[in-house]
């Protein structure tokens with residue numbers, strides 16, 4: 001585990017004193033301290049950080065109107081009043097479960113206990129290209145491989161139905177195991193261990209990718225369930241993002257701790273990346289730019305990042321031989337050296353301070369020189 005944030009408590013949002021009493025009693029039985037917010041405004045600061053959010057049925061409508069970003073691990077809690085409209089409210093707030101009390105009391109106690117077992121929430125890193133062929137999937141794979149090589153339990157998720165399939169990067173398209181079409185209809189909770197065991201392994205790396213069938217738009221619920229499961233068992237989850245920001249993608253962006261935007265050092269790529277950046281920053285808090293060389297017109301990494309108004313995570317020096325090595329089936333990040341691997345190592349080490357841009361003042365000077373990585 002390599003995050004240092006103080007362990008966050010489950011959040012309960014309700015203004016209903018009776019529901020509050022009931023849930024406090026259950027959290028005491030689970031041995032868990034709750035953060036309580038009386039309404040969506042009070043909940044906002046802890047909404048993303050909490051490992052689990054319980055939403056009282058009394059605030060479901062106002063929460064929907066508050067338009068907090070979608071996240072995984074949300075449970076709508078109400079009393080069993082034979083009111084079927086609660087399911088609509090659950091959908092409205094993006095809840096994966098409805099817990100109707102008193103029947104669901106044992107389940108809720110177990111769920112609360114499990115949420116704090118997790119302790120520190122593990123990290124999700126999303127990678128998106130500023131334009132087609134930017135090198136996003138390659139970087140996502142290299143990050144996952146580098147993390148695995150430093151003993152982090154890692155999962156690589158290919159969330160781009162229109163990409164070439166990240167399993168192909170590993171030559172693993174025939175590896176046995178589940179692909180997205182097998183689990184796209186999943187709703188509710190998936191066991192983290194079960195998911196890891198069911199996925200194809202590329203070496204030691206669990207990879208969730210696509211089959212060779214028709215592209216499929218993922219439902220938001222499937223993405224939430226998978227991310228929930230993945231973060232329960234992994235130290236790091238790397239998601240190769242699509243540039244089509246559908247509902248599933250919005251879940252990833254809203255949940256990711258960091259999103260890396262990969263931009264070739266070219267003017268038109270920067271212009272295209274500006275559009276992607278606008279969409280991504282609408283949902284993701286921490287978005288950083290990775291500029292990839294070569295820079296045929298001499299465009300500086302720092303200028304690309306400045307144009308996009310985002311912090312620079314690093315510059316990937318041109319690695320002309322890498323494309324050929326990838327074609328021959330070499331795994332990105334597998335060599336243990338080179339600009340791509342070096343960037344991944346440095347980035348992962350710096351992730352200990354979530355929310356901090358990797359580039360410091362001294363680094364920015366080196367980036368401006370287009371020299372090396374960091």
Ligand SMILES: Nc1ncnc2c1ncn2[C@@H]1O[C@H](COP(=O)(O)OP(=O)(O)OP(=O)(O)O)[C@@H](O)[C@H]1O
Nearest residue numbers: 129131132133134135136137138163319322323340
């Ligand atoms: N760091 C790199 N150094 C050199 N070449 C690279 C690097 N990353 C990617 N490439 C080259 O660019 C090609 C496209 O890379 P990749 O598939 O990772 O891009 P992408 O952004 O995921 O593309 P898509 O738009 O299809 O999702 C690779 O096949 C490889 O030839």
Ligand SMILES: [Mg+2]
Nearest residue numbers: 136137160163
């Ligand atoms: Mg790709």
